[in-house]
Amino acid sequence: MDDEPPPLVPPPAPHGGTGASASRLAQASWTTFDWAFQPFFTLVTTFIFAPYFVAAVAPDAVAGQALWGYTQTVAGIAIALLSPVLGAVADAAGPRKPWILVLAACTFAGCALLWFAVPGAGGGMLLLTLAAITLATIGAEFAIVFNNAMLPGLVPPHRIGVLSAIGWGVGYIGGLISLGLVLGLFVLPEVPAFGLDKAAHEAERLSGPLSALWLLVFILPMFLFVPDQPRTTLSRRAAVRQGLAQLGATLRHLPGHRNILRFLLAHMIYGDALLAIFAFGGIYARATFGWDLLTIGIFGILLNVLAMTGSFLGGWLEARAGSKATIAVSLVMLILGTIGILSISGERIFFVFEVTPPAPGRALFDSPAEWAFLASTLVLGLPFGPAQASSRSLLARLAPPRLMTEFFGLYALSGKATAFLAPFLIGVITEVTRDQRLGIAVVLPFLALGLWLLAGVREDRPER
Template sequence: MRRPILSQRLAEASWTTFDWAFQPFFTLVTTFIFAPYFVAAVAPDAVTGQAWWGYTQTVAGIAIALLSPVLGAIADAAGPRKPWIAALAFLTFAGCALLWLALPGAGGGTLLLVLAAITLATIGAEFAIVFNNAMLPDLVPAHRVGVLSAIGWGVGYVGGLISLGLVLGLFVLPEVPAFGLDKAAHEAERLSGPLSAVWLAVFILPMFLFVPDKPHQGLPRGAAIRQGLSQLAGTLRGLRHYRNQMRFLAAHMIYGDALLAIFAFGGIYARSTFGWDLLTIGIFGIILNVLAMLGSFLGGLMEAKIGSKRTVTVSLLLLIAGTVGILSIGADRIFFVFPVEPPAPGRGLFASPAELAFLASTLVLGLPFGPAQASSRSLMARLAPPSMMTEFFGLYALSGKATAFLAPFLIGIVTEITQDQRLGIAVVVPFLLLGLWLLSGVREPALHRDR
């Protein structure tokens, strides 16, 4: 039964606020502000810090891999998704709030608490995404899934961009930071966690208020759990009947690992390579978020013309080129073989040849980042059986997380063994190549516009 047009548009707009609400966690905490700060100032040294950060993502990835399809199956049996999202959002909120405790050189119990907070916040965010994704096919007709998915990603990047701009404008650029923050104690970096928590609590409200949820199926909680687990067991036994879906899930499992690793370690790598301060890395983050935002909207238009699979394919090819480009650049060398003058003390913003080459590679890397994720989500929505949507999105999250511990784990191991952060990051390239090959064998269903 169709909803009134105004109500429908409000629901669609409110659904995108989920991405807006959660994106500062990924932008401020896991990529551009807190993660580089943790590696540079909280951990004993940059190599150890990159390894430890990789291990937090490893633990989160294992937890999500084990539980996401189970929770998805239970939610399908029970009906509503919002109660799950609320509980998981609170987990992310609490984890972000605790990051204020990450004092420079923190050790002992405080360091363990910070590492646990990062892990729990990541688990909460990624689980919440499972349930939010599963609401998409019930919200719009099949031919509009890709467009709304892309808009959601784009809106999310706008939220990340604005939150990053607020941090720079209020706490970094002024000689005296807002609220009397102490730059010497890195309070701006530490505040990125609580700021993300407050942002999440405020901006997730429209999704709860205006997006329709599935009705409760009338099952008691225990019966819903038993039915969900039984349905999941049946799905796993019958996966041989969903070979096309499984090929896509396998592809997403591999290239999804690479996407997460690139985003999680990009800021860390940039800061360690060039010695960027908070302002420089913040501006770099703004540039990357603008590119990802534009790429998300352009990807939605491209998907409407060429389909989800081809959009993901083009995105992965560009991601491979951009990643190789970034890895070819060091402080005193570009494209592996050409020596250049290293960055000089007191230099201007992005003044050295290596930094400019790094930004050029970022252009190639940033634009396809949003389309790769948005079109993957819409492709899953088109491939999943309607009656098993949340369950398949649980498997989709599983495919994005089943080996999500592997790329960060390998980055940590290779970084520790070689004492070279570049070689650690390089492990993502084979993941992208293998994921691209698996995706080539996926059959995308024809798009019908009769709904």
């Protein structure tokens, strides 16, 4: 049995830390955080603004994918360096909501500035766009860390996985609705709502301010109805000292929990791949087939429906086979789906079979290569939800009950510690080889290594 050294400085007990649950209103309001932030990930970083940036704002598509990768790298490095420190200080000081408020404001500001990313922007405007994306990403990812830290205080340990999965599902629904609004109001009508100019790509640019407004409105229930940690009597300087001391003690004791350590390493590696697939999926699809905004939007709806459906199927599988098996099946599907989309170009499918290329002015998804791409997307999209929801569930099964909050903090750290690495490698390889396909292929070794590490995790012997 693994050794279990006690923490150096016990963190303040969260609401519900004795096993009691917060109210249903509080639990439901906690899930609206995912709903509030999801349009940033759906509209800005994946399906609407990111492909537009690569195709119309950056000097060319290859440079655009590289620049986008570097923004995610800068954000990832900042998150890796600062999230454990801020999290430890917040644990010592008490409340999480003030931190979330500041970070949400960063995401709001970054998204609002994207309206000024006009086509062909160069010089200072291009730098402003890259800075806005970086600021919004840092704010969103840090806010997620603090929101996750509130989860163990809302429900008993055995229900953490359930509320976690509901949060993911609510987020996907929010992403679907926001994407549907963009298509219905600004893309499908001959004359877009509010008199937007399609030729000036105002629909794509508005995805940033729309995400900011959505965040401002829908994050309010979390602030109003979710209980927060009580404020401690520590001064800011004392909170910093105690928070850093707790972080140091936790990291020193982690080798004594070898089973959890292996899972956290696996989560760190395959989590990088998941983030990269989300960040570059829309960019790669547009570069491969030259899809317009409507086609990209429909593709995004399909992917979100698949991810949401996969979340429900993953819950069914987890109840029967366990969290580890659900994650493993998800990673295998992600590997197969990634290989599938990388094997497809406009003229060739599965590397060797030549097909008729898409014709100009064609109907929607009217080529063999596009249908093969959609089939690979089916394999790629279904496991997104289960891979993430079951990861949180598995940690809840592995962690000793009295150290649950501490290990959820480490879980958040493992998800961010190397978040810059896959985007950085995608950017570098794309720029060096001038090949977007080789850049995206970086995710495959991350998925394979994460799967190998996960295989050594013992789910049937939880630590006590």
